[in-house]
Amino acid sequence: MITREATEQDLEILLEFEQGVVSAERPFNSTLIEGKINYYDLNNLMQSPDALLLVAEDQNEIIGSGYALIKKSEKDYNRFKEYAYLGFMYVSPEHRGKGVNKVITDELVNWAKSRNISEVRLDVYSENESAIKAYEKAGFEPLLLTMRLKA
Incomplete structure (x- = not known):
């Protein structure tokens, strides 16, 4: 397996992966609209010079994706002025459990460190226990839980 920067030639499969992310998140988020x-x-x-979109390939087949995007801190009181936000973390179902997400995550974190970014964040649904365990295994820890009320 290798990782590389995504190119325009990868868009078709990446758009399929995006719908895979949406499908995976639907059970955790009743507020998502129907359809694409x-x-x-x-x-x-x-x-963007402030982003890295990676794909993972195995035998010339794209099997995973993820990005890091450098963002400005929203709060003046944070100890960091910028952070890397990770998103679009997706692995094809037949390749899950093989460490693909960890390889992508490690590469994105290393890219952020190379840009002198010391804070890396991502969002995960609180009920998505398998994703939480995977990110904890990669060194992430919970920070904030967003609560909602349908009024």
């Missing part, structure tokens, strides 16, 4: 949802501006992620 586009979470990501993939072209912008590929072109």
Whole structure:
């Protein structure tokens, strides 16, 4: 398995992966609309100097994806001015459990460190226990739980 930067030639499979992310998240989020949802501006992620969009390949087949995006801290009181936000973490179902997500995550974190970014964040649904365990195994820890009330 190798990782590499995504290119425009990868868009078709990446758009399929995006719908895979949406499908995986639907059971955890009743507020999502029906039908196709586009979470990501993939072209912008590929072109931005403040982002790295990776794909993982196995035998010339794209099997996973993820991005890191450098963002400004929203709060003046944080100890960091910028952080790397990870997203679009997806692995094809037949390749799950093989460490693909860890390889992608490690590569994205290393990229952030190379840019002098010391804070890395991501979002995960509180009920998505398998994802939480995977991210904890990679060194992440819970920080904040967003609560909601349908009024």
